[in-house]
């Protein structure tokens with residue numbers, strides 16, 4: 429590093445960043461991670477530190493070739509928290525979730541959970557420089573404990589959060605361009621799982637929240653326990669955004685065990701669900717009964733998934749096997765693994781997301797244990813190629829941004845509108 433930490437670190441927000449410990453309530457304080465921001469980025473990626481002293485959103489710009497340049501850390505306005513596992517509270521995937529941070533490109537906004545503060549924060553994305561995110565309103569209560577996943581509806585006019593702690597369930601907001609997140613009446617719904625704060629898991633914990641493609645249902649995946657398989661809890665969404673008083677349960681197909689990720693299958697009203705007990709499940713809400721549970725030979729913990737519009741395939745992330753498997757679905761949603769990509773030992777890949785840059789798709793994989801972002805160029809079906817690995821801990825350390833691989837979580841992308 430040729431530049432001193434002082435030069436790299438400057439606070440742009442009006443509210444002061446209180447040093448050594450507490451991050452100010454509203455969030456938005458900026459710490460630069462690079463000496464020179466990319467001038468005209470094609471997009472950005474975002475993930476969170478989920479650190480207990482203060483949750484930070486880490487951003488990187490996407491260049492024309494899909495490669496990343498770390499840009500800035502922005503305080504999320506709350507604290508992170510790590511769930512409790514059988515081995516203590518260590519291990520990657522501290523929130524046991526997918527979707528801890530999400531973007532609505534249509535609305536130009538980003539939302540993240542602060543699991544240790546039981547809040548949700550909303551940010552506005554600068555379309556000309558999407559790493560430049562600014563708070564939109566104050567962080568709001570998640571109305572539960574240990575929020576772990578958020579979901580925007582199709583046009584980004586609403587956001588819902590999934591709580592996974594002792595008070596667990598869902599809650600929804602209107603995305604107001606002036607006020608930020610505004611509670612939607614009759615959208616706070618409890619699940620009543622026997623849980624703790626921080627949540628115990630992965631077994632018995634919730635995983636991801638998502639709207640059905642037509643917006644008529646809100647779904648939350650539940651991993652199930654050693655004695656009973658997981659399922660999707662499902663609420664009807666009314667025109668005003670309120671939810672049905674009771675939730676239904678959408679079962680996994682025979683053989684399905686653990687409902688983790690909820691990746692929409694476009695135009696099919698169905699979800700690709702990574703299942704660490706088996707491989708993956710197809711959950712069909714269309715009434716066409718194409719539900720399936722598909723075993724992946726040799727998989728260890730396939731928890732996350734992403735879809736590429738360009739290849740038409742799904743990318744299932746196996747943290748235990750340190751492997752990404754590419755899955756193709758046929759017209760009846762019958763899935764099969766068409767390629768497999770192994771990461772360097774010790775990477776522990778978790779949350780992942782794609783972005784279309786100049787007509788080509790790239791896959792951004794959070795390498796939690798290695799504290800990297802792994803970049804894959806999706807050159808066609810079954811032709812993914814790892815083109816770079818971005819060191820996150822080095823620049824973060826130099827800039828004084830605390831982070832640990834066991835806490836890192838989430839992956840969201842934004843593509844600039846040109």
Ligand SMILES: *[C@@H]1O[C@H](CO)[C@@H](O)[C@H](O)[C@H]1NC(C)=O
Nearest residue numbers: 594620621622623624628632
């Ligand atoms: C909830 O879980 C705890 C710990 O696993 C257990 O001791 C307790 O009996 C459970 N309570 C209910 C109502 O099932």
Ligand SMILES: *[C@@H]1O[C@H](CO)[C@@H](O)[C@H](O)[C@H]1NC(C)=O
Nearest residue numbers: 773774775776796797798833
């Ligand atoms: C995580 O990385 C460390 C090195 O930083 C390595 O010793 C350890 O084995 C890795 N853990 C896993 C689960 O790969």
Ligand SMILES: *[C@@H]1O[C@H](CO)[C@@H](O)[C@H](O)[C@H]1NC(C)=O
Nearest residue numbers: 798799800819820821822823
């Ligand atoms: C990241 O950079 C730091 C500081 O330069 C270095 O110590 C660390 O080994 C690097 N990590 C990886 C995964 O390359």
